[in-house]
């Protein structure tokens with residue numbers, strides 16, 4: 001998994017990788033040459049007192065060292081370039097893939113793990129890749145080359161290399177294998193900490209209002225302790241690695257000196273050769289150590305690569321059809337024609353009339369036992385307002401989600417402009433929709449940047465017009481900077497009602513063919529609600545307007561009211577006839593009348 005991910009993503013970095021190969025080769029060979037030169041200086045320069053030889057060979061050593069330094073710097077630079085580039089590409093791919101997820105994949109993964117996969121997990125892969133690029137060529141060359149050079153210096157001591165290297169490999173290998181299962185737990189603990197932190201930050205007001213700080217602290221402590229415990233378990237295993245490595249390392253040095261000294265004493269070996277042999281042994285063991293460090297990173301990076309690949313390989317359940325049918329075959333032409341008769345041309349051309357039809361729609365959430373909607377059929381015609389009312393949990397938001405194809409129906413079909421939403425491209429569908437969700441979300445930026453989500457090219461006049469209709473112009477004008485007033489992430493620096501009105505204005509800026517208001521007037525007082533609906537009528541023209549509401553007063557004048565109960569339509573018609581014919585509707589009206597009287 002790790003190899004596949006790295007290989008497929010390294011392809012665009014063939015040039016830096018080739019540079020790394022060449023430079024690593026140069027750097028390693030120069031490193032291997034230096035101890036031999038050093039040995040020669042001792043044996044042929046220092047021992048016979050040949051100053052000229054020392055200076056000559058010293059100059060060669062200096063030149064080789066400079067080559068070594070330049071090559072090593074080049075390797076580090078190219079490795080950082082390639083690994084940072086791969087990490088950037090991975091983050092972009094994960095981001096793009098998540099952007100194509102339907103609500104189903106989003107909820108099955110969950111936001112916190114998607115965030116840690118795109119940050120922490122990518123970082124694990126990047127760190128390993130950086131190390132790998134820096135050492136992958138030098139480690140084998142250094143080991144093989146070091147052994148050859150050491151043998152050249154003295155074959156009699158070579159058995160020491162044959163003992164030390166496998167011993168180190170076995171010790172480290174057995175520890176790394178034990179670490180493996182802990183790494184997955186470690187990444188899962190990161191997810192858990194992220195999840196709780198995120199919940200607490202977003203729900204901080206609720207936590208405080210319900211005096212749940214202690215409870216939340218305990219919850220965070222649990223996750224934090226699990227994370228710490230996992231990190232400690234890994235740390236404990238890790239802490240054994242270096243002492244053991246050093247034990248082998250130092251044991252081998254002592255053995256070289258002990259046996260080498262005897263060989264020098266017996267005249268079987270020169271002092272310079274002993275020094276060079278010692279350095280080669282150090283180099284071999286150093287490369288084993290780097291190999292060990294890398295092999296310790298591999299399991300964690302493998303887990304991370306698996307988690308990243310899970311996201312990249314996740315197939316969105318909602319995809320565009322192979323041959324999408326355009327909802328509006330000639331939008332340019334239609335827009336131009338309509339612009340000539342548009343009485344409010346300053347807010348853009350009204351779209352061609354497009355209706356919505358639910359045809360025998362049933363829907364169950366993935367994994368749920370019971371359907372949320374059953375046999376729902378109705379037509380929301382262009383130029384008319386269709387209201388959907390029903391008790392909480394009746395399926396109103398679900399119904400709106402199906403128009404936007406956030407989910408696919410289980411049975412039946414949702415048609416937009418006479419086309420099944422599954423037969424049109426999602427972007428084409430969304431371009432025709434102005435959705436104001438139940439929980440409106442604003443992005444960090446300004447009022448204007450948020451409104452221009454509706455239409456990036458909208459002029460300031462068009463934005464003010466939308467704000468005026470949404471009954472938001474007064475409070476935006478009062479904000480410091482007006483259209484340029486800052487909006488905090490999630491829109492937390494404006495009130496709930498203001499957020500709703502800005503979200504409505506955002507939908508209006510788009511001038512869509514279909515408006516979907518999901519309980520979008522609930523935070524408005526009755527007078528503002530009435531003014532907004534009156535103003536809306538002047539711009540919705542031929543648009544199909546679907547309004548989900550809890551309050552009867554919001555939908556009383558709708559052309560058609562759909563009454564939902566337990567996911568089924570139990571009544572449809574206008575207010576006056578429904579009061580007579582639909583007991584559920586009559587009950588809702590009566591209960592709200594009682595509440596108003598009581599108020």
Ligand SMILES: Nc1ncnc2c1ncn2[C@@H]1O[C@H](COP(=O)(O)OP(=O)(O)OP(=O)(O)O)[C@@H](O)[C@H]1O
Pocket residue numbers: 107365368372390391392393394395396397398399438
């Ligand atoms: N993502 C989901 N996964 C599983 N079940 C869900 C999901 N969203 C909603 N439901 C269930 O579907 C049912 C209908 O929910 P929906 O949000 O459509 O109701 P609603 O009529 O809009 O309610 P409200 O007026 O409270 O917003 C509820 O029983 C709810 O528990």
